Amino acid sequence: MFFREFFRSLLSANLFVTGIILTLAAVALFYGSIYLFNYTNLGKRLGFLVTGAAVFGWLSITSMLFVVYAPRGPKPADIEGLNAFEIRIIPITYLLVSVVLFLAFLVALHQYEEVQEKSSA
16 A cells, blocks of 8 residues: 555656656566567577567658658648648657667678578588
């Protein structure tokens, strides 16, 4: 009972901190469960590389879809806001970073496979 009240007061005190904690917990739970599944089936290194490539490939696809299909439509004349390019700046940045990380994981996977082939031969 004490812990329940403690966490309620802690999380309701500052919504910014609550958002950060919940986001980190969700990321750790989602990506951690994928890594744990791959770790048990592929091993530590290969599981990490496969999980990283899959996650950043998925993030590249979703951010590309947001860049292409970002909210748009007729803009009311009396409302100030972002134009069509400004609304896409953050998703374009996210796309570029996720593509670079995806390619880095693919290169690492390729190097891992070459090392495994040399050691088995």
